[in-house]
Amino acid sequence: MSERVQSILDRHAEGVPCEDLAAAFREHRRWSGDDPRLLLAEAAASTTGQGFVGGVKPTVERFREAFVMTGRVDSFDALATLDLEDEDLIDAFGAQRKRHVLLEAARVLADRPETDDLAALVGWASAADPYRYDADPIGSIAGVGPSSFQSLRQLAGIEAITPDPTVVALIDAVDDDLESSPLDTATDLRTIASGEWLALESSYTMLEVDRLAWWTFTDGDVREAVLEAAGSTVDLG
Numbered sequence: 001m002s003e004r005v006q007s008i009l010d011r012h013a014e015g016v017p018c019e020d021l022a023a024a025f026r027e028h029r030r031w032s033g034d035d036p037r038l039l040l041a042e043a044a045a046s047t048t049g050q051g052f053v054g055g056v057k058p059t060v061e062r063f064r065e066a067f068v069m070t071g072r073v074d075s076f077d078a079l080a081t082l083d084l085e086d087e088d089l090i091d092a093f094g095a096q097r098k099r100h101v102l103l104e105a106a107r108v109l110a111d112r113p114e115t116d117d118l119a120a121l122v123g124w125a126s127a128a129d130p131y132r133y134d135a136d137p138i139g140s141i142a143g144v145g146p147s148s149f150q151s152l153r154q155l156a157g158i159e160a161i162t163p164d165p166t167v168v169a170l171i172d173a174v175d176d177d178l179e180s181s182p183l184d185t186a187t188d189l190r191t192i193a194s195g196e197w198l199a200l201e202s203s204y205t206m207l208e209v210d211r212l213a214w215w216t217f218t219d220g221d222v223r224e225a226v227l228e229a230a231g232s233t234v235d236l237g
Helices: 003-013 018-026 036-048 052-068 076-080 087-093 096-110 117-127 130-135 146-155 165-177 188-200 206-216 220-229
Strands: none
Touching (some): 003 165, 003 206, 018 206, 036 052, 036 096, 052 087, 052 220, 146 188
8 A cells, every 4th residue: 555645545535425426336326226227228328428417317217117117128138138129229228339238238147147137237247357348248249348348347336447537537637646656547448457556555445436536527516416316315515
């Protein structure tokens, strides 16, 4: 553990509820709860880069209303049998990329040996290697990159860092305060490795580093809207 890295992260984390933000993912205390169908749908809906409030959540809500609440999809296996051009699926998700990722990932997870869908999702996420994501049965799906791969692992409750712009900004800020370090955000995989290094050199977990980055480098109004939409009980201060 590095006292210097710890002190820099502590400074950034002052007033930030890192532990609560991370626990909401670990314990599935978000708006979608621990429903594996909705967790997978949320990850698929985010693959085109839409914002959570105006894009991802409404997409998942349409999916829930059309498929989950009606009983059409009661498992990954049932989800995997849907046709890519199903009208209700198009109405819910729109872009073919999102529909493709949803159905292909459901097929992968439906084939796992676990006894229920949440266990299958967690089992995959626990063993998944972001550095070999393109060799992974989900990571190799067209439309899934390192960010989508890590996002699904986070939604499963796994300690993971997503190489998005907020994480890049935090890593670069910490690097600026260090005389020398291995921190590097030139690629997604180097960004993930750098975030993991920060966790190794401090008391913060990987998910806490990720949530610290999100809180620190997200506009306050947007942050509040996301937390409210996600059903967060975190104190906004």
